[in-house]
Amino acid sequence: MFRDAALIAGKDLRIELRSQVTTQQVAPFSILVLILFAVALDPDRGFLARASAGLFWVAVLFSALLAIQRAFTIESADGGRDALRSSGLDPAGIFLGKAAAIALQLVVLEAVLAVGVVVMYGTEVTGVPLLLATAGAATAGLAASGTLYGVLAAGLRVRETLLPIMLLPVLAPVLIAATKSFEAALGGVAADGWPWCGLLVVFALLYLTFGTLAFGTLLEES
Amino acid sequence: MTIAMTHVGYVAAGWGIPLAVLAAYTVRTLRRGRELAERVPPEEHRWS
Amino acid sequence: MSPGHPSTSSRATRVLGGLSLAGLALLLGYALVWSPADQVQKDSVRIMYVHVPTAILAFGACAITTLAAAMWLRKRSEGWWVLGGAAAEVGLVFTGICLITGSIWGRPTWGTYWDWDPRITSTTLLFILLVGYLALRRIDNESGDAAQRGSRGAIVGLLLFPNVVVVHYSVDWWRSLHQKATITRLDPTIEGTMLFTLMLGIAVFSLIFAWLLVHRFRTGWLEERAEHAGLEQALVDRRAEAATGTAAAGGTSR
Numbered sequence: 001m002f003r004d005a006a007l008i009a010g011k012d013l014r015i016e017l018r019s020q021v022t023t024q025q026v027a028p029f030s031i032l033v034l035i036l037f038a039v040a041l042d043p044d045r046g047f048l049a050r051a052s053a054g055l056f057w058v059a060v061l062f063s064a065l066l067a068i069q070r071a072f073t074i075e076s077a078d079g080g081r082d083a084l085r086s087s088g089l090d091p092a093g094i095f096l097g098k099a100a101a102i103a104l105q106l107v108v109l110e111a112v113l114a115v116g117v118v119v120m121y122g123t124e125v126t127g128v129p130l131l132l133a134t135a136g137a138a139t140a141g142l143a144a145s146g147t148l149y150g151v152l153a154a155g156l157r158v159r160e161t162l163l164p165i166m167l168l169p170v171l172a173p174v175l176i177a178a179t180k181s182f183e184a185a186l187g188g189v190a191a192d193g194w195p196w197c198g199l200l201v202v203f204a205l206l207y208l209t210f211g212t213l214a215f216g217t218l219l220e221e222s
Numbered sequence: 223m224t225i226a227m228t229h230v231g232y233v234a235a236g237w238g239i240p241l242a243v244l245a246a247y248t249v250r251t252l253r254r255g256r257e258l259a260e261r262v263p264p265e266e267h268r269w270s
Numbered sequence: 271m272s273p274g275h276p277s278t279s280s281r282a283t284r285v286l287g288g289l290s291l292a293g294l295a296l297l298l299g300y301a302l303v304w305s306p307a308d309q310v311q312k313d314s315v316r317i318m319y320v321h322v323p324t325a326i327l328a329f330g331a332c333a334i335t336t337l338a339a340a341m342w343l344r345k346r347s348e349g350w351w352v353l354g355g356a357a358a359e360v361g362l363v364f365t366g367i368c369l370i371t372g373s374i375w376g377r378p379t380w381g382t383y384w385d386w387d388p389r390i391t392s393t394t395l396l397f398i399l400l401v402g403y404l405a406l407r408r409i410d411n412e413s414g415d416a417a418q419r420g421s422r423g424a425i426v427g428l429l430l431f432p433n434v435v436v437v438h439y440s441v442d443w444w445r446s447l448h449q450k451a452t453i454t455r456l457d458p459t460i461e462g463t464m465l466f467t468l469m470l471g472i473a474v475f476s477l478i479f480a481w482l483l484v485h486r487f488r489t490g491w492l493e494e495r496a497e498h499a500g501l502e503q504a505l506v507d508r509r510a511e512a513a514t515g516t517a518a519a520g521g522t523s524r
Contacts (some may be wrong), residue, residue: 236317255278
């Protein structure tokens with residue numbers, strides 16, 4: 001299972017390295033979102049810095065949607081999905097592999113956004129261990145649930161519009177928990193953030209387990 | 223009968239809107255059911 | 271509804287419908303006339319007799335949808351598939367009513383139509399979750415073939431209730447840091463006629479819910495049948511057309 005996962009993750013990341021869609025399109029988009037927030041809200045630095053935890057995660061969520069769509073369009077061309085289905089790879093492995101590839105791209109995006117928030121919003125970075133743990137758990141949850149809902153929508157004519165409406169309400173707990181945890185790390189007491197981080201871990205485990213079990217059924221029909 | 227009630231408008235809306243929504247949904251469902259029941263042969267209506 | 275006319279009614283639904291209407295009349299009497307006004311909320315408490323039952327049933331509908339999805343994944347029988355959609359659709363109507371009544375009640379009580387109360391937030395998310403689920407099912411339905419479709423909708427249906435629970439508790443936890451949950455704002459010493467009216471409301475709206483669910487289930491069942499019938503009829507027509515076409519062609523050319 002894990003060897004299949006590594007195979008799939010390697011394949012997706014190689015495609016990504018060649019096409020550079022994440023670095024050349026999704027990452028600039030995420031920075032654009034930060035700029036739009038500054039325009040929409042009062043770009044008075046104090047306010048943006050105070051809200052930066054939430055704004056950061058909303059930007060991550062929007063960028064994640066693009067990355068997830070992208071992860072499943074690379075297979076829609078040339079009957080890639082049929083090839084994947086008949087490849088004899090373990091569906092659980094395919095799920096974990098795709099999720100891992102998405103997670104890695106999300107980490108890159110989060111790094112870009114973190115620099116953006118620090119530079120443009122003037123956020124002071126404190127509580128680094130909590131920040132890293134939160135980002136890790138949230139990324140795992142985003143990648144797992146995104147992969148699951150991504151394959152559901154893949155292959156449908158209306159996938160671009162259907163995926164956000166199905167996935168974003170599901171991700172509301174991730175947004176809440178990650179924001180709260182970041183707020184605790186950046187401004188408040190770090191100890192307040194750890195329970196939220198725990199919630200993120202639970203969410204990630206839930207979707208990783210469910211996806212591993214259900215992916216076979218879904219892949220057959222997408 | 224005298225109406226000695228506070229928030230009369232809110233109470234009226236709070237009951238009127240739900241009942242109207244439910245009535246509209248009921249009518250829609252029953253109509254659609256009838257329409258379909260005519261198109262589908264009666265032996266498929268397991269309930270009658 | 272004449273018994274001879276084809277419809278989704280049966281004796282059971284007529285009884286259920288009659289009970290629902292009679293119960294509703296009784297409930298209106300209790301909710302609007304015979305029950306006293308609340309000391310704090312005054313008469314706006316009367317909206318609660320709609321709001322609370324619809325909220326409970328909205329969450330109940332999600333549970334039914336998830337159950338139906340799980341059963342469908344095990345048995346793959348059409349009934350469970352139809353039930354999942356029927357429960358979600360009726361649930362959507364109840365969720366909508368719950369949001370509207372909550373908002374109307376909030377205005378005189380909190381002074382605002384919308385408050386970032388944990389329950390409003392999580393119910394709104396529930397509404398959108400249901401909309402997404404129904405949208406996905408509609409696509410599944412369009413892609414034809416009952417045998418092939420489904421896992422997609424069933425997986426989302428299966429996740430519906432767990433998602434609702436996770437969303438509910440995380441939102442609750444999020445907001446509880448700032449303010450107390452709604453229930454403590456209601457008079458906790460609810461008693462006597464008011465409590466009876468609330469219980470009656472839950473019972474009556476459950477009847478209405480069940481009545482609508484049965485009708486919606488049967489309509490969904492007929493939709494499936496109509497698709498099959500339509501397909502078969504189209505095939506018959508096509509064949510007949512082909513037969514007369516060749517006959518006509520044979521008649522003129524040879």
